[in-house]
Amino acid sequence: MKKLLKITIIIIAILMTNCAIFDYDYPISNFELFDTVLEVSDDPTYGYTPENPVTIKNGDLGSSINSSYYFLSRLRTENGNKFQLLMRACRENPNYKELTFPIKDLYTGRQLNYGNGPLIDMYLLKAENENDTIRIFINPYLQGDIKVPYGLKFEYNKIYNK
Secondary structure, three states: OHHHHHHHHHHHHHHHHHOEEOOOOOOOOOHHHHOOOOOEOOOOOOOOOOOOOEEOOOOOHHHHHHHHHHHHHHEEOOOOOOEEEEEEEEEEOOOOOOOOOOOEOOOOOOEOOOOOOOEEEEEEEEEOOOOOEEEEEEEOOOOOOOOEOOOOEEOOOOOOOO
16 A cells, blocks of 8 residues: 555656646755856757757756746747746757766765766757747756847846846
8 A cells, every 4th residue: 555655655656746837936055057148040050959958057956947847937939938848858968968977975985077968868848828839958967158049039037137
């Protein structure tokens, strides 16, 4: 009975996280990333291809992923529609180069530095009231200028932003 309850809870948790509408702001530790007006990229491949992902590094990996969710929650179509997250997946980073001298944890042997990251995150999004889906690629290991992918808008949070 307990095993069935655990399995049911896990299935419900998976279903709830895979189809989420961005209705609230994800906690991020560095609002300065999104404090200024984000420029819309001129490059039509920016954010849409794994070779040219959005680069959001905000401290540790957990904060970077939260910042990625916050970024996605504020993206809008040209018509102002919000996006619904359909799927998040990781894939190999085509730009990744193995580090010459990786730093490893003395006790566990786990690698501590990843350079520009062996993996990138792919988010499949569907705009509300539209049929098309888009893929946004984000590299949470690499810090860079954050821009808005071509054809999209970024809605600023009036509470946190000036």
